[in-house]
Amino acid sequence: MSHIDEGLLHAYLDGETDGAERSGLEQHLDICAECRTRLAEARTLRDRSAAILSGSGPATVTAPPFEQVVARSRAVETRRRVFRLNRLAALGWAATIVLAVGVGWIARGSLGFGERPAEQRSVAVADSTPEQAADVEAGVVGGAPAQVAARESTSETEREARRDEAAPTGAAKSEVAAPGRAEGQLTPETEQARAKLAEAEVEQQPAAGVAIPVAPAPVQVRTRGAVALADSADQEPAERRAAQPAAAAEAFAAHEVDLDALVGLPGEGAAWNETDEQTARELLGAPLLRLPDAAVVAYLVPAEEGRRAVQLVQRLASGEVVVLRQEAVAAIATGERVAGPAEERAQARDELKAMNEPLLGTGLASATVRRGDYLLTLRGTLPPDSLQALLDALP
Amino acid sequence: MSVDWAEVYRTTFEDLVRFLHRKVWDADRAKDLAQEVFVRALDHRPDNPKAWLFTVASNLARDEARTAIRRRKHLTLLKSEVAGQSAPDPAEELDREQRMEQVRAALNRLSERDRDVLLLWDAGLDYGEIAAETGLSKGAVGTTLGRARRRLVEAYGALEDKDVAHR
Numbered sequence: 242m243s244h245i246d247e248g249l250l251h252a253y254l255d256g257e258t259d260g261a262e263r264s265g266l267e268q269h270l271d272i273c274a275e276c277r278t279r280l281a282e283a284r285t286l287r288d289r290s291a292a293i294l295s296g297s298g299p300a301t302v303t304a305p306p307f308e309q310v311v312a313r314s315r316a317v318e319t320r321r322r323v324f325r326l327n328r329l330a331a332l333g334w335a336a337t338i339v340l341a342v343g344v345g346w347i348a349r350g351s352l353g354f355g356e357r358p359a360e361q362r363s364v365a366v367a368d369s370t371p372e373q374a375a376d377v378e379a380g381v382v383g384g385a386p387a388q389v390a391a392r393e394s395t396s397e398t399e400r401e402a403r404r405d406e407a408a409p410t411g412a413a414k415s416e417v418a419a420p421g422r423a424e425g426q427l428t429p430e431t432e433q434a435r436a437k438l439a440e441a442e443v444e445q446q447p448a449a450g451v452a453i454p455v456a457p458a459p460v461q462v463r464t465r466g467a468v469a470l471a472d473s474a475d476q477e478p479a480e481r482r483a484a485q486p487a488a489a490a491e492a493f494a495a496h497e498v499d500l501d502a503l504v505g506l507p508g509e510g511a512a513w514n515e516t517d518e519q520t521a522r523e524l525l526g527a528p529l530l531r532l533p534d535a536a537v538v539a540y541l542v543p544a545e546e547g548r549r550a551v552q553l554v555q556r557l558a559s560g561e562v563v564v565l566r567q568e569a570v571a572a573i574a575t576g577e578r579v580a581g582p583a584e585e586r587a588q589a590r591d592e593l594k595a596m597n598e599p600l601l602g603t604g605l606a607s608a609t610v611r612r613g614d615y616l617l618t619l620r621g622t623l624p625p626d627s628l629q630a631l632l633d634a635l636p
Numbered sequence: 637m638s639v640d641w642a643e644v645y646r647t648t649f650e651d652l653v654r655f656l657h658r659k660v661w662d663a664d665r666a667k668d669l670a671q672e673v674f675v676r677a678l679d680h681r682p683d684n685p686k687a688w689l690f691t692v693a694s695n696l697a698r699d700e701a702r703t704a705i706r707r708r709k710h711l712t713l714l715k716s717e718v719a720g721q722s723a724p725d726p727a728e729e730l731d732r733e734q735r736m737e738q739v740r741a742a743l744n745r746l747s748e749r750d751r752d753v754l755l756l757w758d759a760g761l762d763y764g765e766i767a768a769e770t771g772l773s774k775g776a777v778g779t780t781l782g783r784a785r786r787r788l789v790e791a792y793g794a795l796e797d798k799d800v801a802h803r
Binding site for chain 1: 780782
């Protein structure tokens with residue numbers, strides 16, 4: 242009998258040979274000194290390599306409670322559901338705008354509106370969102386709002402497609418892929434959404450190439466996380482306004498951060514709109530605090546009227562994205578502040594407690610401090626102690 | 637076939653972290669990724685948990701490696717600042733780091749297939765599972781594993797000699 246194959250020796254050592262195979266091998270080993278030597282050598286290799294590897298692992302591994310994983314899994318499912326609703330809403334928006342443009346088209350025909358004079362068109366440009374403005378300037382005049390909406394919801398579905406874990410292989414990239422790289426791994430659902438959008442685009446075609454016949458209403462496109470909000474009255478340079486939402490989206494996409502969870506507290510449900518530094522400062526009525534050595538990606542203010550709060554989306558030098566919320570304490574408390582000092586303290590304590598509730602299932606942590614009349618909350622994917630350290634280091 | 641996921645979690649989590657650790661070389665990140673793998677598993681409920689878990693873990697680790705940013709670096713810094721005295725003995729830690737770096741370098745000298753088979757075996761998968769995971773025949777697993785072991789031991793030994801010569 243020829244000598245035992247090296248692989249078989251290892252299989253034998255690893256207990257991976259079946260009964261018949263094993264007895265055959267053992268018979269041979271009994272009579273072949275060379276194979277016995279090779280077996281001893283293989284055993285040494287096996288033990289040595291196991292020893293080398295065992296020295297390289299983490300010191301200790303303690304598994305977090307299984308419930309935590311279950312909760313995270315549920316949170317993912319919930320987010321996905323909310324997300325689907327948002328997407329439907331976005332599609333609804335597209336449809337509404339298509340309808341509005343369509344009505345305008347008919348009105349144009351019956352009321353005799355033709356091409357608008359140049360100065361009127363420039364008013365429309367100033368009134369519209371920067372993205373619209375860009376489209377208008379690029380010569381794509383009619384149907385611009387619908388295209389904005391359509392684009393928003395398309396990018397939203399793509400983002401969702403990237404989030405949806407499809408198959409065990411290959412799809413792992415999905416959560417970190419940059420926008421525009423989702424092609425080829427769209428879920429059937431996304432395909433459906435795309436088909437709907439395509440239909441929407443077909444419907445709006447009559448309006449293409451014509452001036453917007455109806456005064457453009459503020460186009461409120463609620464993207465995931467409500468960051469990109471077009472403000473009709475905004476007079477800022479187009480490129481700056483247009484760049485910010487994209488930058489924020491990119492920052493989140495690149496870091497697997499759940500924008501919704503970062504920006505809104507659990508159960509808060511309020512939308513936040515992107516704005517500029519000055520508006521944010523004026524709303525808060527105090528100088529904005531920011532983490533040093535961290536770029537501000539976006540300034541967010543609540544959509545809700547009269548609430549004195551600002552959120553700064555900041556990117557740390559390491560690339561982590563965190564959200565710093567500053568809120569006037571009086572604005573957090575509901576009702577009049579007639580309580581005495583003791584009650585006030587208790588209330589403040591409750592507020593702090595609520596803010597510090599672990600953001601279970603989001604992979605996020607938060608830290609809170611009170612500075613005078615303002616409550617500062619920092620949220621991100623860093624451990625709470627790191628967040629606290631960053632907050633404490635604020636000037 | 638219903639799978640007792642709590643049981644799978646209990647028996648596999650540690651192996652998964654070790655497996656991931658040798659791919660991403662960051663204990664915290666390995667743990668995060670292992671959790672992420674289980675979160676996805678609960679969503680997908682695959683019938684063959686072990687193979688599925690390690691496949692997804694492999695993919696996640698590969699993506700992680702592609703992300704050039706070592707984004708956890710500063711975290712370690714921040715943590716050690718906060719942790720203060722509770723940090724482990726620095727000399728011991730340094731020794732550990734050095735050893736880890738050496739294992740990492742040695743593993744890097746193996747072909748990807750050899751390395752995968754070796755790490756999967758070390759993570760507790762049997763030949764059949766490794767075969768399913770890598771696409772090798774069951775017979776070829778032993779051969780590959782034997783070669784991988786030999787190369788790891790040789791590469792590690794060479795690095796150690798070099799290290800000794802340097803001192």
